[in-house]
Amino acid sequence: MTSPFASKLGTNYCPLDDEVPEIRALLVEPLSRLKRIDDQIADLQKAIDELAQERESVRAFVDSHNELISPFRRLPLDIIQEIFVACLPTHRNCVMSAVEAPTLLGRICSSWRGISLTTPRLWSRLHIVELSRLGVADARVETTKAWLGRSGKCPLSISFQGCPDIPVPPGAISNDAIIPFTPRWQSITLCASSVVLETLSSITEDDVPLLQKLMISQHFGTGFTLPLPTFALLRAPRLIDFTFGGGHANIRNLPIQWENLTHLSLTSYNDSLTCPIALQLLVRCSQLQLCSFNFSQQDTLSLVDGAGRTIELPFLHSLYISSVGLPVNGIGNMLRRLSLIGLRHLHLRGELDIGLENLFVANLLAFLGVSLCFESLKIDTANSTTSSLTELLLGLPSSTTRLHIGGTLSWRLAHANGILNVILYDDVITVLTPTPQNPGSCPALQELHIARCMSLSDEALLRFIKARMTAVHPTLRKVVIKFSREMQVDIAQDIQPLSDDGRLEVITTYAQPPQPRAVGSFSPWHGLPDAPELADWAPMDDF
Structure with a gap:
């Protein structure tokens, strides 16, 4: 479409009085055409909506039947249980939280809940945090007993983090929720006050036939009078892993x-x-x-x-x-x-x-x-x-x-x-740098880690890496250097080919230089929680 006002479009031009009727007459046909197009779009959109609704109905029918033949539904119960067990954390005991297994598994569907509650291994590991508030402590005791009660006859791994304050009531969890399960204790970690730990003094070696790992640590400021030499628990017949931290106990006299x-x-x-x-x-x-x-x-x-x-x-x-x-x-x-x-x-x-x-x-x-x-x-x-x-x-x-x-x-x-900072100059790392005449110290070195390094130069590090990687039988696989100084020479491009082919991993970190701040500079957001950095805004000198 052409317009006699094409040169005026997109400008600040204000039409004359006699030009206004001309513009309105010019828009009659385009407005009519625009309405016809909108009507066509509405008709097509209605057809699309009807097809989309029909598609959802067919999709629901297909999905509901596909669920019946889902491979997971056909898995044997023991395989599902193994998958559930694999969901547990491996580096620590499970916590009382609905955001991770095993509790999370029971919130997917009723079938999964039934499987999780009847799989004892899911409940054989537990981390307990003791709380000082009376009402919450009582609830924690009941939860602990219910959790461990689901573990069947499995050996138990329990870690107990006591409250630094005086617990209310003292030793409630250990007395009422943990001690009843002593015949199945296998790994026990206790970090608590002597008041709580003394509740375990009545346990004998006959009460813990499966105990293999025991860790005892006392809170600071809670008294160091724990009579560990009288703890028959330490005479557990299968105890092979013992950790003790703090206290005035005569270690030589422990009955281990x-x-x-x-x-x-x-x-x-x-x-x-x-x-x-x-x-x-x-x-x-x-x-x-x-x-x-x-x-x-x-x-x-x-x-x-x-x-x-x-x-x-x-x-x-x-x-x-x-x-x-x-x-x-x-x-x-x-x-x-x-x-x-x-x-x-x-x-x-x-x-x-x-x-x-x-x-x-x-x-x-x-x-x-x-x-x-x-x-x-x-x-x-x-x-x-x-x-x-x-x-x-x-x-x-x-x-x-x-x-x-x-x-x-x-x-x-x-x-x-x-x-x-580590006093490690170039002369030191040169000892590890091989030459044609000298293979250098530690010829089988695969990993080198240096922390808080100030004096080692980037050039010496590069020479070490190149010499190691060009040796007849290169063994170096990883280098981690944490400099407490700023970068002097960028060696990234020189070692990049070695990293690209997967032969070597190099991690270097440097201290960041202090950011200068202009004298007299200020931010109009100063004092506000969402104030941006000075570099993120430009002052309006011509305001």
């Missing part, structure tokens, strides 16, 4: 059958655990496979005679020793007393005494020298020096495949500096 333990984890906030005591316990734990000690006493860490009797633990494959905020040099003497030919994983965490770090490394390497299948070392230490780290890397077993180097933030350094 130490010779049966395969997993042991002890944390002390007082003098109940020292290096000499740890060695005395290890002598009694001949079947140990995994061991974790968390020390906290500075004066007692050095009271170990490195020339004493050698303790052989042939089955121990994983060892974790931590001395948070206190020197770990005494642990070096402790390690020299151990002979772990099957050790595969070692994690050390703590602060080194300045001037003694090389002696600690020497003791550590002598300890690792007898391990025939060592795989991974994770070391988080404060006060490490370039020479000590270099000596450590040069002396590691050639079978080492994973290496994690971090810096532990000690209590003293936390107050002094706030942040602790």
Whole structure:
């Protein structure tokens, strides 16, 4: 359609008085045509709506019959139950929540609800959080009893998180809901006050014939008078995994059958655990496979005679020793007393005494020298020096495949500096960088992790990666570096070809530079909860 006013369309032109009738006459035919088109659209839309309604009716008929022949409906009951069990979390016990299995499974349909309620394995694991309010606590007791009551004869895994406040009533859940099921306890985790834990003192070893795993931890500030040496529960005949944290209990006098333990984890906030005591316990734990000690006493860490009797633990494959905020040099003497030919994983965490770090490394390497299948070392230490780290890397077993180097933030350094960075210069990582003449330390290295790194350069990291990946038999698969500095050289393009073919995964993170803020700048949204960042708006200088 043509119009004599085409040049005026889309402008601010105001028609003259004699042009208005001309424009109205010009629109008579288009308006009539527009009405005819709208009527046609309405007729077609009505036909479409009728077809859509008919389609929905046919679709409902088809869907309802397809449901009858659904493959899931034809699954045997035992297969459905296995699928339901696979829906449970694997890294922890189930929680009392309708947003995850097993409770969620019972909210899909009545059939699923019936299956879930009659599948005991779905209800054999439970995490309980004790509440202090009386009415809610009573409801939690009833829910716990109902939950565990559905578990049939299955062995039970229960984790109990007590209330830090005085529970009302004290120990209600443990007394009324947990203790009645002691014959089926298999794994029990208890984190509660001594008031609640004392409710378990009446349990004997005969009451827990299936108990294999026991973890006991007391709340701070709730009293440390728990008489663990009198707990007959600790004499459970099948107990092989024991974890204890906190309290003044004399660990050496605990009535545990130490010779049966395969997993042991002890944390002390007082003098109940020292290096000499740890060695005395290890002598009694001949079947140990995994061991974790968390020390906290500075004066007692050095009271170990490195020339004493050698303790052989042939089955121990994983060892974790931590001395948070206190020197770990005494642990070096402790390690020299151990002979772990099957050790595969070692994690050390703590602060080194300045001037003694090389002696600690020497003791550590002598300890690792007898391990025939060592795989991974994770070391988080404060006060490490370039020479000590270099000596450590040069002396590691050639079978080492994973290496994690971090810096532990000690209590003293936390107050002094706030942040602790790993002293890892280019010279240190050069030890791991192979050359045509030297294969470098740890020739079988597959993973390298470095945390809180300030001094390592991007160029040295790139040289390490390229040298490892161009070796005759490259083994490197993953590199994770967390820099506490800004990026200096972007090496992403250089290592991208190695990542694209799936041979190597490289993750590097850098500290972000502080964002400058213009002097005198302000935001008109200042003080409002939805205020945008300054970069998101432009000031209206000509307002």
